[in-house]
Amino acid sequence: MGKEIILEVKNLTKRYGKKTAVNNISFKLSGGDIFGFIGPNGAGKTTTIKCIGGLLEYDGGDVLINGKSNKGFDQALKRSLGYVPDTPFLYDKLTGREFLYFVGRLYGMDKKSLEKKIDEYSKKLEFSDYMDIRSEEYSHGMKQRIIIASSFIHSPDIFLIDEPMVGLDPKSSKIVKDLFKEFSFSNRILFISTHTLSLAEEICNKIGIMDKGNLVYFGSIDNLKESLKKSNLEELFLEITKNDN
Ligand SMILES: Nc1ncnc2c1ncn2[C@@H]1O[C@H](COP(=O)(O)OP(=O)(O)OP(=O)(O)O)[C@@H](O)[C@H]1O
Ligand SMILES: [Mg+2]
Numbered sequence: 001m002g003k004e005i006i007l008e009v010k011n012l013t014k015r016y017g018k019k020t021a022v023n024n025i026s027f028k029l030s031g032g033d034i035f036g037f038i039g040p041n042g043a044g045k046t047t048t049i050k051c052i053g054g055l056l057e058y059d060g061g062d063v064l065i066n067g068k069s070n071k072g073f074d075q076a077l078k079r080s081l082g083y084v085p086d087t088p089f090l091y092d093k094l095t096g097r098e099f100l101y102f103v104g105r106l107y108g109m110d111k112k113s114l115e116k117k118i119d120e121y122s123k124k125l126e127f128s129d130y131m132d133i134r135s136e137e138y139s140h141g142m143k144q145r146i147i148i149a150s151s152f153i154h155s156p157d158i159f160l161i162d163e164p165m166v167g168l169d170p171k172s173s174k175i176v177k178d179l180f181k182e183f184s185f186s187n188r189i190l191f192i193s194t195h196t197l198s199l200a201e202e203i204c205n206k207i208g209i210m211d212k213g214n215l216v217y218f219g220s221i222d223n224l225k226e227s228l229k230k231s232n233l234e235e236l237f238l239e240i241t242k243n244d245n
Contacts, residue, residue: 003066004030004031004187005030005031005065005080005157005158005187005188005189006028006029006030006031006064006065006066006067007028007029007030007052007063007064007065007158007189007191008027008028008029008063008065008067009026009027009028009048009052009061009063009064010026010061010062010063010064011024011025011060011061011062012024012025012048012051012058012060012061012062012063013025013058013059013060013061014044014047014048014051014056014058014059015059020213021044021047021213022044022048022051022058023044023212023213023214024060024061024214025044025048025061025210025213025214025215026061026215027208027215027218029191029206030189031157031186031188031189032186032187032188032189032205033189033190033205033206034180034183034190034192034203034204034205034206035189035190035191035204035205035206035207035208036192036194036199036200036201036203036206036207036208037049037191037192037193037194037207037208037210038193038194038195038197038200038207038208038209038210038233038237039209039210039211039241040211040241042212043210043211043212043213044212044213045162045193045210046086046162046193048210049083049160049162049191049193052070052158052160053081053083053160054070054077054078054081055083057071065081065157065158066080066157079107079108079154079156080156080157080158081156081157081159081160082151082154082156082159082160083151083159083160083161084147084148084151084159084160084161084162084164085162086162086163086166086193088143088144088147090135090138090143090146090147091135092134092135093134093135093136094134094135095131095132095133095134095135096122096127096130096131096132096133096135096138096142096146096149097118097122097131097132099135099146099150100114100117100118100121100146100149100150100153101114101118103150103153103154104117104118104154107153107154108154109153114153117153117154117155118131118149118153121149121152121153124149124175124179125145125146125148125175125176125179126145126175127142127145127146127149130142130146140167140168141168141169141172144164144167144168144176145172145175145176148161148164148176148179152179156188157188158188158189158191159183159188159189159191160191161190161191161192161193162193163193163194163195164176164180164192164194165194165199166195173199177202180192180203181203192204197232197233197234198233200221200233201221201232201233204221205220206218206219206220206221207219207220207224209236209237209240209241211240211241216240216241217240221233221236224236228240
């Protein structure tokens, strides 16, 4: 067992001009957590993830990874993160294998362990047949699988995944879901923003509900169901966000 991984978001605030997209939110996750981050369109989920991932500067508060702020440019800290954006990017002319190789080398992996990981993830994501085809020929689901592999390849402590299931067919989403489930056995943190409430209900041990920049709920799904007397996450979600239009 290594040291415990802790992600702490403390009074995080992010504004775009006059608009407050994330309003003073705080929560803490630790190794082994699979966190489902849900909320209506425009609630501030993507903004929060980008602040945690160090892609956006924030206006107030702090993001601490194992007690260390993510402000500034700490390479070891950046290496401990994996990030899948909501609008994934691939180089058209690179094959899946070349792309994974490129990303792994950027993270400073040596060739041998990188090749081993590429092999492992192409099998796990049932991607072996497409590895040597250029990404311009990939379908959306294939692109998404290779992007997810690329964020797992350097074995980060914290995975930030924005909308993993959009446009995936049942088979692709099962493959991705099974990969996520494996993480409940590791002591890393998986942070998933999603509109697929059934996914959150199935694999997450904690959820956070964002609404208009505020974190209106954080905790276990079971506690929330109990306190609001609802039987599933969809009912809870609609109850909590019912004043939106
Ligand atoms: N680059 C930007 N410039 C200005 N406003 C922005 C920018 N990005 C996001 N916003 C605004 O910030 C708010 C939060 O947006 P964000 O993308 O974080 O929401 P979200 O919860 O991820 O939504 P969705 O479910 O649609 O992905 C929205 O009101 C949005 O219009
Ligand atoms: Mg978003």
